[in-house]
Amino acid sequence: MWRRRGVCSKLPYVQWAAIATLLAHSFLRTWTRSKLSSPTVRIIVLMAYSHDPAPSPAALIEVRSTQVALYRPAGSGCQLQTPFGSPAMRFDEKEDMSAQPPPYLKAVDGYGVGAGKPMMMASPASAAEKDLPARPTTFEASSSYSQAPATSQHIKLQTRFADISGTYYVSPHAVATPPATGRRRRRKQKRTQLVPDAVFRSRRGNLALDLGTTGYASENAAASIAASTRSGNISMNLIAGAAVRPRFDVEISTRSGNVVLFIPPTFSGAIQLHTKRGEMQFLPGITSEMRVVKATETEYLVFVGAQQIVGGEQTPADFCRLRTRRGNIMVGIRGKDLYVKPSGLWERITGFLRR
Known part of the structure; x- marks a missing residue:
């Protein structure tokens, strides 16, 4: 059926x-x-x-x-x-461990990482970079950054709204460039040499830095430092070093903020100031030791210190370039001059509007 x-x-x-x-x-x-x-x-x-x-x-x-x-x-x-x-x-x-994909660690390993904790390890971007020498250490910041004195060959701090502060000792690194054989090669060589040893950038934050140099001037003459912000203030103190230390090559720029620079008594070189609508002021301690080369309503160029000649050759000189559009510029010598930050009502209002 x-x-x-x-x-x-x-x-x-x-x-x-x-x-x-x-x-x-x-x-x-x-x-x-x-x-x-x-x-x-x-x-x-x-x-x-x-x-x-x-x-x-x-x-x-x-x-x-x-x-x-x-x-x-x-x-x-x-x-x-x-x-x-x-x-x-x-x-x-x-x-x-739900936030961390497998495999999971069963116990604490040699790096001190507990169970379920991700291991932070650096790896080259490609297999071809494994045989290359170690790259300089790079520091990057995405928020307010303030720490103890740090030593590195290359420092890069970049924020958007947060302030950047701290003490840093910059060690200049030598850039190996091929011999210039043509016009394009020379231009490329210049662009390669303009890479700063330390970079501090912020969009709306303030910069408060104490900077020094490490290494020897016989190997690298100067340490290049770049500090910039769009609407914040910049205050920088250069730390005095021995005569064998590399010199300073500093460039500071801001659009609407004020710039305050204090140089060490051992500073020997040129300082260039430029502003469109602001004021330029030299504190009493530096006016007695500087020589004015150029002075206009928007630009100043002065020499500070004596040029030393060792063995018939002129030693490397310091150089600082300060630029702002609508802010004021003030320069002094560390240990001799004193700067008091204005705290009036108008300063608070303008500082709030800049942010």
Whole structure:
């Protein structure tokens, strides 16, 4: 007698086994996430891949309230592992690791990183850079940055609205350039040499920096420093160094902020000031030691200190260039001059409008 069969009866045995496996796995995931503390439950799933009456070894999944692990019968060539392919772990550890993709660390390693903590390791951008020498250390800031004296060959601090402050010792690095054989090669060589050793940039924040140099002038004559901001104020103190230290090559620029520069008593070189609508002022301590070369309503060029000649050759000189459009510029000598920041109502209003 002919009998109509349903759709479920037509499914092969392999598909039934796959459906049972998926349901068991979904049940386990739902249960583990709900953090139910219940007695040990043992579920046996027969992994059958054919109609062979002798199925493959059974997988015993043991679920506890504190640990999940997958065990297989001895002799099957399988080792202890979890259903997720990682070492067994506690639920509280897995919650902490939810933001970090696997593999997870089981214990504290040699770097002092705990379980579930990402390891911060530097790697070259490409395989071709593995044989290259180590690059200079670069510091980048995305918020207010103030720290203890730091020494580095290359410093780069860049913010948008936050202030930048701190004491930094800049070590100039030599730029290896090929010999100039043509006009284009010479232009490229000049652009390469203009890369500063230290860069401090902010869009609307203020800059308050104490800068010194390290190294030897016989290897690198000067340390190039660039500090700029769009609407903030810049105050910079240059720290005096020994005669063998590299000289200063400083460039400061701002659009609407004020610039205050204090040079050390050992400063020997030129200072160039430029402003369109602001005022330029030299404090009493520096006026007695400077020589004015150029003086206009918008620009000043002065020499400070005596040029020293050692062994018949002139020693490297310092150079500072200060530029602002609508702000004021003030220059003095550290230890001799004193600058008091104005705190009147008008200064507060203009400072608020700049931001």
